[in-house]
Amino acid sequence: MAAEIVAALADAVVVTGLDRQVLSANRAAAELFGRPLDDLPGTPIDDLVAVAERQHVAEREHRAVEGEEQRYETKIVGAGGDERVVDVSTTPLVVEGELLGTVATLRDVTEEKHAQDTLARSEARYRNLFESASDAIATFDANGRFTTFNHAAEIISGYRREELVGQWFAPMLPDDELPKALAHFQKALSGETGLFETSFYRKDGDVRTIQVTYSTPRLDEEVLCVIRDVTEQKMLQEQLIQSEKMSAIGQLVSGVAHELNNPLAGISAFAQLLLSEKRFPPDQRTAAEMIYAEARRASRIVQNLLTFARQHKPERTPTSVNQVLDDTLELRGYELRVRGIDVQRDYDEQSPETMADAHQLQQVFLNLITNAEQAMERAERDQQRLTIRTRRSGDLIRIEVEDTGPGIPPNLLERIFNPFFTTKPTGSGTGLGLSISLGIVREHEGRIWAENATQSGARFVIELPIVAPRPTGEFQSTPASQPVTDRLHVLVVD
Ligand SMILES: Nc1ncnc2c1ncn2[C@@H]1O[C@H](COP(=O)(O)OP(=O)(O)OP(=O)(O)O)[C@@H](O)[C@H]1O
């Protein structure tokens, strides 16, 4: 009866004698080993086990004989010589108190193992993909807490994953971005896929712009987000828009400015003519003077507009920045003295000459110094100080123009470089000074920005690359030693 049950079992059963030869086996075993059932009795176990596994199986069987039940995985030689992976469980066979050998049950798990391996391999592949992706990937549970976080996400956010997993994402977002992000999160939970842009705080406090693509592979479970840092891209885009805006405005402006030139020249000329008329009573003379002065002012504005609109490449000669600064200060000397502004020159005397357009640089410095003068208009007389600093740092010359005025509201620090941005009353500023300066500095492949000085007042910083004159001994039409002021009075409109 027992023999019949064993024979009918779906799992292979092998009874082994103490001599480690098969005593008997069932049909399933014969099928597993690919041998006729009758051939099995008397076959040494080693013949049935894969060569590499013989030692292992012998040890296990030995322990089973000693009374310790064994469960293990091994490889056997199956039909056609193929190795199969089997789960074995072996118990000692004791009949009427006498140890006869062992009974082993074998289950073929080859397919299962294979499937498992494939799964493990594909899991490893995905893990690899996940970890080495250049985009940040993060998943969130339904409550918006981080569940996974890849390496790129660590780099973009500045957080290590241990710090974030389990945390809610909201504190990383600025308050005004939060409602938008939450709305998208709701959408994601309801199964929608989507994309949005937001800013967020890195661990170091930096604000970055990110683009988030989200989806929910399984409804109401995890939200998967692919996150890309687009801060630089956005900045480039804005610069591009800005420069396109500038060039459009530039074209418009230069057309108008040219049109205005002739009538303005006419007004000036006729006003001068009236002024040369001796018979006019004083009040009429004053009126004529007014006409003349205002016409001149209009011409200056037009001149500014034209400079702003002009887009030629700078004409570069070896230029000493310190010298240009001195020349500019000299040009403003009268105004500065009259206003009682204390001028501090803090130059790096070692800074070398660089290839630059001295006229254009002078214009930049003039704009900055004029702005500084205007900013200090309301300050106490003995507290008006203009500091001009130059420093060499590596292959850059750094120029700082610092005043003791009220400084610049932080939200305006970027906008002041926009064309036509001015906070000065109509008539006194066109708002072009800084945007012209920005254009010139960029032409020189330099940078200019504004910051607020530590005490009070504004500081404008320019960094110019030090460009050595060409070593070919090429003829330079303007020797660098010639003071720039000599070449400066050519401010003819048009
Ligand atoms: N040193 C400074 N201190 C405080 N604010 C400044 C300073 N320099 C510039 N600004 C701000 O930047 C704005 C833009 O300056 P910008 O030189 O471009 O134009 P403007 O001086 O107003 O006019 P324009 O130079 O055409 O006569 C100014 O109106 C002012 O608000």
Ligand SMILES: [Mg+2]
């Ligand atoms: Mg100005």
